[in-house]
Amino acid sequence: xxxxxxxxxxFSLSSALALLTVLPHPRVAWxxxxxxxxxxxxxxxxxxxxxxxxxxxxxxLEGLTVEVEYLEPAARAAFIRSIDPQAGDPFVAPSAxxxxxxxxxxxxxxxxxxxxTFQPGNVILITDRNDQxxxxxxxxxxxxxxxxxxxxxxxxMDDAGRFIFDLSTTIPxxxxxxxxxxxxxxxxxxxxFRLHFSYLQIGAATHTLSFPFHRQSLAG
Numbered sequence: 045x046x047x048x049x050x051x052x053x054x055f056s057l058s059s060a061l062a063l064l065t066v067l068p069h070p071r072v073a074w075x076x077x078x079x080x081x082x083x084x085x086x087x088x089x090x091x092x093x094x095x096x097x098x099x100x101x102x103x104x105l106e107g108l109t110v111e112v113e114y115l116e117p118a119a120r121a122a123f124i125r126s127i128d129p130q131a132g133d134p135f136v137a138p139s140a141x142x143x144x145x146x147x148x149x150x151x152x153x154x155x156x157x158x159x160x161t162f163q164p165g166n167v168i169l170i171t172d173r174n175d176q177x178x179x180x181x182x183x184x185x186x187x188x189x190x191x192x193x194x195x196x197x198x199x200x201m202d203d204a205g206r207f208i209f210d211l212s213t214t215i216p217x218x219x220x221x222x223x224x225x226x227x228x229x230x231x232x233x234x235x236x237f238r239l240h241f242s243y244l245q246i247g248a249a250t251h252t253l254s255f256p257f258h259r260q261s262l263a264g
Contacts, residue, residue, distance in 0.1 A: 080262040083114040088172070088236035088258035101239075101255040106246050107156030112239055112255045113149045115224070120147045123224065124207050134203040135226065144188070145180065146230060148239065151222035152215045158247030159216050164209035166243040169227055171234040180226045181210045235259055 084097035100113045115123060121133040137144045154160050170176050180188075182201050189197035208224045215221045225239070236258040244251045 081259050082116075082262060083257050084260040085113070085255070085257055087256045097258070097260055101257065103253055103255070105251060105253070106249075107154070108160055108244075108246055109151075109153040109155070110241075110244075110253060110255075111149070111151040111153075111222075112225075114257060115147045115149055117143060120224070123147075123149055127207060131203065131206075134200050134207070144229070146227045148225045148227070149222060150209065150225050151220065153220045154215045154217055156246055157217060159214055161245040162209065162213045162215065162241075163243040164211070164213070164225060166241070167225060168240050168242065169237055170240060171231060171237040173231065173234055175231045175234065177227055179209070180228060182208075185226075 082099075085099060085101035086097050100111050102109065102111045104110075117133070117136070120135065124131050124133050135145045135147065152160060152162065164179050165181070167179055168176055169178075182205055185204055186197045186201050189200045204226075208226050213221070213223075230237075236256060238257070239255045241253040241255075244253060
């Protein structure tokens with residue numbers, strides 16, 4: 045078992061379960077109140093050089109390599125076009141002044157001798173201030189789109205289902221698969237967070253992985 049350390053150990057099961065019912069409102073956008081920044085891989089470092097941190101967090105375990113990368117809206121749209129060149133980005137806010145969703149590209153390259161099972165519902169995003177949220181699934185998207193003034197909920201579900209991890213997913217041995225993990229707006233105050241994968245099964249063995257990310261200022 046690979047377990048997280050530091051602030052990850054401070055979250056409680058009760059507070060995590062409470063977030064299962066929290067959905068982003070269509071009018072709530074992620075306000076970048078602290079000036080321009082990027083979300084970079086790795087833990088927060090107070091004296092880190094601007095722009096120098098890698099974009100991709102990567103871990104290899106028993107022949108399985110997992111990559112996680114935060115995607116800005118333009119990169120998210122490009123990723124969607126890499127799957128379907130004719131597709132638009134179904135996660136663009138239809139009328140809000142900013143972004144509704146935060147997307148992470150997650151890639152599994154399974155070079156182990158076993159099939160791998162990934163449970164996206166068991167991933168949790170946890171900030172250094174102990175704010176927590178689970179990925180958004182198709183049911184969440186439908187509810188959010190239903191509250192929007194100009195959304196077609198069923199079309200959104202049909203489009204989004206091709207691009208996100210929604211249900212339990214098997215990655216056969218020797219295969220590679222990449223999709224998006226989608227989250228709602230981030231809180232205003234945070235320096236770092238982790239994507240904590242609490243259920244990743246390789247063959248008969250279950251593992252836990254954590255991928256750190258941090259806010260990196262782009263101010264001159």
